[in-house]
Amino acid sequence: MHPDRLFPADPGTRAIARRLYNTISALPIISPHGHTDPRWFADNTPFSDPVSLLLTPDHYITRMLYSQGLSLEKLGVPGIVSGAPALDPRLIWRKFAAHYHLFRGTPTRLWLDWVLSAVFDTEAPLTPANADRTYDRIAERLAQDAFRPRALFDRFGIEVLATTESPLDDLAHHAAIRSSGWQGRIITAYRPDPVVDPETPGFASNLARLAELTGEDTASWRGYLAAHRKRRAFFARMGATSTDHGHPTARTADLSDRETESLFTRIVRAAPDGSVSSADAEAFRAQMLTEMARMSLDDGLVLQIHPGSWRNHNISLYERFGPNVGADIPMATEYVGALRPLLNRFGNERSLTIIVFTLDESTYSRELAPLAGHYPALKLGPAWWFHDSPEGLMRFREQTTETAGFYNTVGFNDDTRAFFSIPARHDVARRVDCAFLSRLVAEHRLPEDEALEVARDLAYTLPKRAYKL
Numbered sequence: 001m002h003p004d005r006l007f008p009a010d011p012g013t014r015a016i017a018r019r020l021y022n023t024i025s026a027l028p029i030i031s032p033h034g035h036t037d038p039r040w041f042a043d044n045t046p047f048s049d050p051v052s053l054l055l056t057p058d059h060y061i062t063r064m065l066y067s068q069g070l071s072l073e074k075l076g077v078p079g080i081v082s083g084a085p086a087l088d089p090r091l092i093w094r095k096f097a098a099h100y101h102l103f104r105g106t107p108t109r110l111w112l113d114w115v116l117s118a119v120f121d122t123e124a125p126l127t128p129a130n131a132d133r134t135y136d137r138i139a140e141r142l143a144q145d146a147f148r149p150r151a152l153f154d155r156f157g158i159e160v161l162a163t164t165e166s167p168l169d170d171l172a173h174h175a176a177i178r179s180s181g182w183q184g185r186i187i188t189a190y191r192p193d194p195v196v197d198p199e200t201p202g203f204a205s206n207l208a209r210l211a212e213l214t215g216e217d218t219a220s221w222r223g224y225l226a227a228h229r230k231r232r233a234f235f236a237r238m239g240a241t242s243t244d245h246g247h248p249t250a251r252t253a254d255l256s257d258r259e260t261e262s263l264f265t266r267i268v269r270a271a272p273d274g275s276v277s278s279a280d281a282e283a284f285r286a287q288m289l290t291e292m293a294r295m296s297l298d299d300g301l302v303l304q305i306h307p308g309s310w311r312n313h314n315i316s317l318y319e320r321f322g323p324n325v326g327a328d329i330p331m332a333t334e335y336v337g338a339l340r341p342l343l344n345r346f347g348n349e350r351s352l353t354i355i356v357f358t359l360d361e362s363t364y365s366r367e368l369a370p371l372a373g374h375y376p377a378l379k380l381g382p383a384w385w386f387h388d389s390p391e392g393l394m395r396f397r398e399q400t401t402e403t404a405g406f407y408n409t410v411g412f413n414d415d416t417r418a419f420f421s422i423p424a425r426h427d428v429a430r431r432v433d434c435a436f437l438s439r440l441v442a443e444h445r446l447p448e449d450e451a452l453e454v455a456r457d458l459a460y461t462l463p464k465r466a467y468k469l
């Protein structure tokens with residue numbers, strides 16, 4: 001891959017970007033938010049084959065192939081009822097190679113080329129002609145000790161990696177990692193959507209399970225809050241420094257105790273037969289963000305809000321394959337009014353950190369940068385999901401920096417399930433930040449020594465500070 005990739009084409013600016021990048025390219029990776037499987041690092045067993053490692057779990061890949069008429073069954077994606085199809089992974093890999101051109105100009109292409117060339121030292125791009133060779137090469141490497149999860153974690157230079165778990169998770173894999181004597185720092189994050197969102201399938205039984213785990217009466221408002229506090233404390237003991245909330249909107253609320261209690265009572269009554277009204281569900285999610293912020297003031301967990309994804313947009317695909325197969329679509333999201341109840345209650349607290357993300361880029365300069373450039377508690381999460389691409393990362397800096405500065409942002413999140421792509425994703429973010437900074441230097445808006453400091457802060461210092469790592 002070209003050493004100057006993603007740098008400006010103009011030779012003068014490019015030279016500045018290169019100088020900035022060279023000072024930060026080897027910094028350790030801080031990955032404070034993501035969705036890798038802690039089991040990999042607990043068991044440290046070899047990854048099985050190139051397809052189930054690189055292709056089937058990657059929704060960026062499956063969505064593109066699906067959009068071009070390939071069926072998920074034929075790509076080896078396990079069905080809910082049918083399970084994993086009995087297909088030769090080599091044949092799936094060949095099919096993938098025959099469609100690799102679909103990823104031209106996408107970040108997936110950049111990440112995958114990097115994984116093939118830098119991790120597996122094989123040919124990139126993937127082509128029908130090299131499909132068998134690359135498959136064999138990757139399979140051969142995966143059998144080696146150097147390609148087991150823990151060895152790769154060290155080789156990738158990861159200083160800390162956060163996973164995301166439900167309050168109903170026993171965190172057994174995290175416990176196993178901690179008692180194994182291995183030094184890699186894998187931490188969890190508290191993602192309570194299954195017991196906060198009344199529209200989650202199985203919400204009533206989730207509450208019952210939460211009661212079992214905590215010994216609290218989760219049918220009462222007080223007991224429910226106490227159960228959260230206990231699980232948050234347990235997660236914090238297992239390394240968590242943050243919570244994460246994936247709501248459809250950014251709406252928050254600051255209801256009175258009496259209103260909240262009666263809302264909760266209605267929800268608990270309606271939950272078993274799934275008859276919670278969508279207005280009550282939305283109001284409850286909104287109120288719970290404020291409740292979570294209140295708890296964060298006590299236990300110090302950083303609160304992340306990831307709103308605005310229309311999950312499982314394609315119903316027939318959802319019924320056959322479940323979530324996370326590439327059928328989630330961004331929605332327009334409003335923040336200024338939605339966050340006001342939470343910010344009026346807790347936005348002035350300097351000991352609280354709320355990190356807000358968006359899938360709606362139109363809010364960067366109009367809503368989010370002005371909010372984060374004012375409220376001490378609020379920070380801007382990096383370009384997320386559909387937007388953590390070269391163009392998306394650049395748009396983020398272009399549209400937020402003048403109002404929020406660099407220091408109301410929190411560095412990069414890879415937010416990925418694809419462990420092998422983590423270094424590539426951080427590298428893309430570092431290159432784009434250096435490209436942005438190089439332009440400020442070339443236009444005499446920022447001296448190069450200060451740009452060097454910012455580049456380092458964006459890559460390393462800010463995520464550590466914001467996430468208390």
Ligand SMILES: [Zn+2]
Nearest residue numbers: 033034035415
């Ligand atoms: Zn995430």
